[in-house]
Amino acid sequence: MKSIRRSLVTMLVAAFTLVSFVAALNGYRASMDKAEALLDAQLQYSAEILVGLGGSESRxxxxxxxxxxxxxxxxxxxxxxLRSAAAPELPITAFEEGYRYANFGGFRWRTLTVSMGGQRWGMVAERADVRHTLAESVVLESVIPLLLWLPVAALLIWVLVGWGLAPLRELSAQINRKASDDLAPLDYADPPAELHQVISSTNGLLLRLAAALQREKHFASHAAHELRTPISALKIHLHNLESEVPAGSSALQHANEGIERMHHLVEQLLDLARTQPELITANFHTIDLHTLAQRVTAELWPAFEARQQSLSLQGEPATMQGDETMLAILLRNLLDNARKYTPAGGEITVFAGDRDGTPTLEVADSGPGIPSGERQRVFERFYRVGARAGEDVSGAGLGLAITQHIVQLHGAQVQLADSPLDSGLAVVVRFPNTAVSV
Amino acid sequence: MFLNSVVIVLREVLEAAVLVSALLALARRIHLGQRWLWLALPLAAVGVALYASFLAVITDALDGAGQEVLNASLQAGVYLLLLPILVLACSAEGRRQWLTVLMTLAITCAIVRECAEIHIYVRAFAALGEHAAAVWAGSALGMGIGISAGVLVYGALRAMPQRWALPGCCATLALIGAGMIMQATMLLEQVDWLPDQSPLWDSSALLSEQSFVGELLYAVLGYEATPGPLQVSLYLGCLLLAGIALWWGRMGRVKHAVQD
Incomplete structure (x- = not known):
């Protein structure tokens, strides 16, 4: 992932290194020129002393x-x-006043010729490489610390950039701390100018989102009433109609089935809207998962019996934090799916209890199961597994989408696995074993 | 010694750093990742070690022209690898494996060429005890300037507006490639493999090759203050060829888009 801090530090260290090193290079050049001038002045001084000694008449x-x-x-x-022992016998430079370079004795020399008046000349010379090495060693004393201190500068830049980005981190932490249903504006007192626009835009977005969710919430509750009422009325009319038409009328049977499907679809749609984590405020209490499963399986038992399916409940009391109504919807959906897709005479097992120290709910059936490649997609709304869709099973493909909502609401994890029975599917929901705060 | 070290190391590092930066920016632009760089670094390290180990053999080869010819070949190799990189980078998605291989080879060739020289220089002069401090300090300074300039070139290429990012990276690579051919011709002229020609112009008074800007332009554009007619012709020819490669790649993308 791209990091602003890393990019900034890299660019700043590079810019600092480039500028300071180029400056050091210029400083080196200027210092070397200055050192050369000083050494020339020293050569001049030496020459003047020699001029003073040059009064001897010997040759x-x-x-x-x-x-x-x-x-x-x-x-x-x-x-x-007069000459020094190391000096050649021939003149080391020209008989003309001034500084020059000359080559003799296998080295390059810096020379100076001074006139002592009349025909007398004083010539002095210093090895250029010795002068250069001497000057360079002095100048490098000021360059090398720059190299050695560069890591310290880089560390400082890292720390300072970190400080500079602190408001961004604070804002990010504040957004992260917000609960999923907390759409209140961000509370950031005196934000830096660079973040002002971000905070302002985010708050505007939160405001619009809160309004939209509120509208959706109202729609869900109004739609529940407006849709259920005519369906209930239709059911009553059909019931009344049964006494007026010949028994076993296929048209009436189809009408009844259609109404049942519509009723189921409306209930599923309303459940889907009601269970959206963004929309609802969950009512968390300490509940016993096993007791809840007992109640729901007992409620649904007649439907399983009608298909000669065996339904068993296993496990032991397991307390956890959760919304009882939502968890009942979740289990009802899982059991509905298991009942519909398990052939008549099949077996369905429910486990509700602690497994490895985690409150776990598992519904396993002996139906055809779901191919592993399709298991992720079944949580999508209106998705129905191809092979199962061909069967004569009513449904809108919303059950597992609702399950997913309730799982998210509880911070739980849902997994589709192979059933421990001979064939079929096992839906396993693992809840967090600590208290949930939403 | 200090200044010589700075100039030698800077010249080599700057060239490799700018090339790596341009390829990195291009890879980011086309979402290629950085696997090619991590593959190239160990390969280059082996290449540099082999180059340094067989330096005497290389130098004596081809009647003493071995080192120059090998360096020129590596530089020409980088240019020839950059051409298909430009085509593939500008064309449609896909062929990522080819791009990875080509970029790995291009970076390996460039680093072997540049770092082998630095390795030989530093090893030879640092052995002279009295100059060791100057050589190491100069090398560190040159390397610091070169790498920093490379990082900033990368930053500049990444900061380009989306629309100009890909053309910017490709143009930089085309210029670096043509510059490498320019340097290769200079090396071959040195060993009389190419005829030495009188310069077309002398711009050293305007911009010295030894100045920082001169070094930067040498690394990016192959700046030469006194280029001969052959160098200028080859440079322009290489730029033209790179332009054709870019156009070809772009046409491929348009064709792909139309087919879709």
Whole structure:
């Protein structure tokens, strides 16, 4: 993932390194020029001292010892008067005042010629490489710390950029802390100018979202009433009609089935709307999952008996934090699916209890199951597994979408697995084993 | 010694850094990832080690022209690898494996070419005890400037507006590639594999090759203050070829879009 801090630090360190190193390079050049000038001044001083010693009338005299890398000569009308031991016999430079470079003795030399008045000349020379190394070693003393301190500068930049991005982190943390149903505006006192627009836009968005969700909530509750009432009326009319038409009328049977399907679809749609985590405020209490499962299985038992299916409940009391109404809808949906897709005479088992220390609800059937490649898609709204859709099973493909909503609401996890029975599907819901706060 | 170290290391590092930056920016633009870079680095390390180990053999080969010819070949190789990279990057999605292989090879060639020289130089001069500090300090400074400039070039390419990002990366790569051919011709002229020609112009008074800007332009454009007619012709020819590669890639994308 792209990190603003990493990008900023990289660019800033690169810019700092480039500018400071180029400046150091220019500083090095200027310092070397200055050092050269100082060494030239020192050469001039040496030459002037030698001029003072150059009064001897003897000729061709050589002075022993001397300093390494430094030579001199004193000439009188192009005749040698005095020279250092390391100096060549020939003139080391031209008989003309000024600084020059010359090559002798296998080295390059910086030379200076001074006139002592009349025909007398003083010549001094220093090895250029020695001068350069000396000057460079001095100048490098100011360059090397720059290299050594670069990691410290990079660390400082890292810390400072981190401080600079603190308001962004704070804003991000505030948004993360918000509960899923908390659509109140962000409360950020005195935000930096760069975040002002972001906060303002986010608050506007939250406001519009809250209004939209409120409208949807109202629609769900109004639709529940408006849709259920005519369906109930239709059911009554059909019931009355049964006494007026011949018994076993296929038209009446189809009308009854159609009404039942419509009733089921409306209930599913309303459940889907009611269970949306963004829409509802869950009513969490401490509940016993096993007791809840007992109640729901008992309620649905007649429907299973009508198909000669065996329904068994296993497990033990398991307390957890949850919304009882929602969990009942969840289990009802899972049992409805199991009943519909398990052939007559099949077996359905329910487990409600602790498994590995986690409150777990499992509904397993001995039906045809769902191919593993399709298991993720069945949670999509209106999705029905191809092979099952061909069977004579009514349904809108909303049951598992509703289950998914309720699972999300409880911070639980749902998994589709192979049934522990001979064939079929097992839907396993694992709830968090700590108290849920939503 | 310090200044020499800066110039030698900067010249080599800058070129490799700008090439890596342009390819990284291009890879980000076409969502290719960075696997090619992580593949290229160990390959380049092996290449540099082999180059340094067989330096004497390489130098003596081809009547003493071995090192220059090998370096010129590596640079020409980088350019030839950049051409299909430009075509594939500008064409439709897919062929990612080819791009990964080509980018890996291009970076490997470039790093072997640049780092082998640095390795040889630093090893030779740092062995002279009295100059070691100057050589290491100069090399560090040159490397720091080169890598920093590369990072900033990457930042500039990434900061380009979406519309200009891909053309910007491709144009930078085309210029680097043509610059490498320019340098290769200079190397071959040095060993008389190409005729030495009188320069068409001398712009050293305007911009010295040794200045920082001169070094940067050398790395990106192959700047030469006194280029001969052959160098200029080859440079322009390479740019034209890169332009054709870009056009070809773009046509491929348009064709793909029409078929879809």
């Amino acid at each position: 061709g005299q050589t002075l022993g010892g001397g300093v390494e890398g430094f030579v001199f000569q004193i000439w009188d009308a192009e005749h040698p008067v």
